Amino acid sequence: MPVAAIYGPDDFPNTVRTVRRPPIAPAKAAAGANPLPRLEWTPEVERDTAHLYERVKRVIPPVEWPLMAPTIKAINELKVQRDAVILAHNYQTPEIFHCVADIKGDSLQLAVEATRVKASTIIQCGVHFMAETSKLLNPDKRVLIPDSRAGCSLASSITGADVRLLRERFPGVPVVAYVNTSADVKAEVDICCTSSNAVAVVESLNAPEVIFLPDQYLAKYVASKTDVKIIAWKGACEVHERFTGDELRAYREADPSVQIIAHPECPPDVLAEADFTGSTAHMINWVRQNRTQRIVMITECSMADNVQAELPDLEMVRPCNLCPHMKRITLMKILNSLLTFSEEVTIDPEIAERARRSVERMINLKN
Numbered sequence: 462m463p464v465a466a467i468y469g470p471d472d473f474p475n476t477v478r479t480v481r482r483p484p485i486a487p488a489k490a491a492a493g494a495n496p497l498p499r500l501e502w503t504p505e506v507e508r509d510t511a512h513l514y515e516r517v518k519r520v521i522p523p524v525e526w527p528l529m530a531p532t533i534k535a536i537n538e539l540k541v542q543r544d545a546v547i548l549a550h551n552y553q554t555p556e557i558f559h560c561v562a563d564i565k566g567d568s569l570q571l572a573v574e575a576t577r578v579k580a581s582t583i584i585q586c587g588v589h590f591m592a593e594t595s596k597l598l599n600p601d602k603r604v605l606i607p608d609s610r611a612g613c614s615l616a617s618s619i620t621g622a623d624v625r626l627l628r629e630r631f632p633g634v635p636v637v638a639y640v641n642t643s644a645d646v647k648a649e650v651d652i653c654c655t656s657s658n659a660v661a662v663v664e665s666l667n668a669p670e671v672i673f674l675p676d677q678y679l680a681k682y683v684a685s686k687t688d689v690k691i692i693a694w695k696g697a698c699e700v701h702e703r704f705t706g707d708e709l710r711a712y713r714e715a716d717p718s719v720q721i722i723a724h725p726e727c728p729p730d731v732l733a734e735a736d737f738t739g740s741t742a743h744m745i746n747w748v749r750q751n752r753t754q755r756i757v758m759i760t761e762c763s764m765a766d767n768v769q770a771e772l773p774d775l776e777m778v779r780p781c782n783l784c785p786h787m788k789r790i791t792l793m794k795i796l797n798s799l800l801t802f803s804e805e806v807t808i809d810p811e812i813a814e815r816a817r818r819s820v821e822r823m824i825n826l827k828n
Contacts, residue, residue: 462740463519463681464677464681464691464692464693464695465670465684465690466631467677467680467689468692468693468694469618469694469695469696470623470625471823472534473623473752475644481607481771482819488747491686492800494800494801495542495543495799495800495801496800497796498530498535498539499531500516500531500535500701502528502530502531502690502815503525506530506531506534507527508530508533510530510533510560510814511532511562511713512557513530513533513701514526514530516555516559516770517555517556517770518789519769519773520556520766520767520770521556521768522647522688526748529556529792530561532793532796533560533561533608533776533792535687535796536792536796536799537560537561539796540561540563540799543582543799543802544580544582545580545581545582545583545584545799545820546563546564546578546579546583546584546725546759547561547562547563547564547579547584548562548563548564548565548574548575548584548585548586548587548591548595549561549564549565549586549587549588550565550566550567550568550571550581550587550588550741550761550787551566551567551741551742551745551761551767552587552761552787553586553763553767553787553790554763554766555763555766555770555790556792557790558763558767559571559767560772562586562762562794563761564578564714566742567655567656567657567658567697567741567742568589568591568641568655569640569655569657569658569742569823571591571594571595572595572598572609572655572820573824573826574795576598576824578599578600578602580602581602582602582603582604582605582802583595583602583604583605584605584607584779584788584795584798585604585606585806586706587611587790588611588613588616588787589606589611589613589616589643590613590641590788591629591631591641592605592606592642593644593806593808594640594818595700595806596737596806596807596808597647597808597813597817598820598821599630600817602709604796604803604806605802605803605804605805605806606798607790607791607794607795607797607798607804608789608791608794608804608805609804610786610789611627611787611790612786613784613786614670614678614696614699615639615641615642615695615696615697615698616643616675618692618695618697619653619696620641620645620646621643621645621646623646623694624638624650625645625649627656627672627694628649628672629694631670631672633670634668634670634672634692635651635666635671635672636649636651636655636672636674637650637652637659637662637666637672637675637676638650638652638653638654638674638818638819639653639654639655639656639659639674640654640655640676640681640823641698641790642674644662644675644695644808644812644816645812645816646675646816647815647816647819647820648765648812648816648819649815649820650674650819651666651822652666652819652822652823652826653698653819653820653823654823655740655823656679656724656739656740657739657742657743658826659679660674660683660687661690661826662823662826663683663687663691663709663731664687664689665826667691669689670689670690670691670692670693670697671689671690671691671692673691673692673693673694674691674693674696674725675694675696676694676696676697676698677693677694677695677696678697678701678702678725678727678728679725679726680693680694681693682729682732683728685729686778687740696728697726699760699784700726700783701724701728701731701782702727702728703782704727704729704731704782705730705731706728706730706733706782707733707757708731708780709721709723709734709735711730712757712778712780716755718754718755719755719757719778720737720751720753720756721735721736721737721739721745721757721759722735722736722737722738722744722748722756722759723737723759723760724738724739725738725740727759735759738789741764745768745798746759748768748772749772749797752772752774753775754775754776755775755776756775756777757777757778757780758779759782759784759826761783761787762779762780762781762782762783763784763787766779778785
């Protein structure tokens with residue numbers, strides 16, 4: 462079923478839009494901040510990080526490892542001392558994803574695992590809405606994001622005020638928010654979803670029509686998989702919307718045996734050319750299960766590096782669209798977060814209480 466309608470900010474011209482970003486504690490040395498450790502390539506560092514380099518040696522050149530290894534060693538030692546756990550999204554670079562992260566996955570996996578964290582401090586290696594989600598699910602824990610400027614084009618495309626206007630226009634219609642939204646937006650919706658469970662979430666509402674926001678392309682994908690009437694928002698991921706069907710056809714013409722897997726945030730003409738469509742977690746599982754010799758991953762290109770590190774026998778074709786926001790997270794910024802307990806995410810308690818409900822409804826949904 463095609464999307465019934467798509468709305469955007471231009472459809473509400475008299476509204477003042479303010480995109481609320483998560484409040485961030487000042488990036489200054491907190492009480493009890495640790496001094497910067499010596500970051501030198503020594504025989505001890507080489508020995509202590511050798512097992513980690515084995516994980517990434519196929520995607521990180523040997524000449525680069527001595528520049529990374531001292532910081533990696535310092536992070537892994539300091540996170541134990543500071544009672545911290547590091548969560549990393551699949552789009553993080555291999556030295557973060559494979560060498561310092563304690564919990565890895567897509568947005569749904571990280572949201573679920575965030576509810577099980579025992580450490581007193583969470584460091585979110587991802588973008589700001591992910592750090593907010595961790596804070597929503599762990600209100601009594603310290604949640605840090607190494608760079609608060611790590612935003613998201615989807616999250617910035619819609620506000621809580623926009624959701625309220627949609628509710629006025631479509632009274633009684635339930636609202637589903639992609640997790641790629643601010644707490645301000647999550648506080649105004651009925652339930653959240655990720656690309657892993659979007660169809661299941663929509664159908665769980667048992668409603669003839671649903672407002673689905675903010676990703677117009679994910680909305681179109683969901684509409685193609687359900688009989689529920691979908692009312693969408695004009696948001697898009699700046700990484701995935703750049704892929705084209707022509708690009709995929711060129712890959713297949715060059716090698717008809719290639720397998721193409723794509724993320725549902727891509728435009729419909731891209732998904733039409735793909736052999737498989739799924740969330741980042743589903744894409745990774747598809748690769749593990751199928752072990753096709755040559756694969757094109759139509760998503761953020763660091764994920765292809767992370768899969769290549771795990772499955773070195775596969776040939777990954779990389780149509781590289783980088784997420785500039787994810788790439789704001791670096792080893793040195795993670796180390797600084799551990800040293801100074803910055804930058805800390807805080808959320809207005811009234812907004813947090815309502816936003817938490819929509820996230821917990823998603824997590825508690827039995828698929």
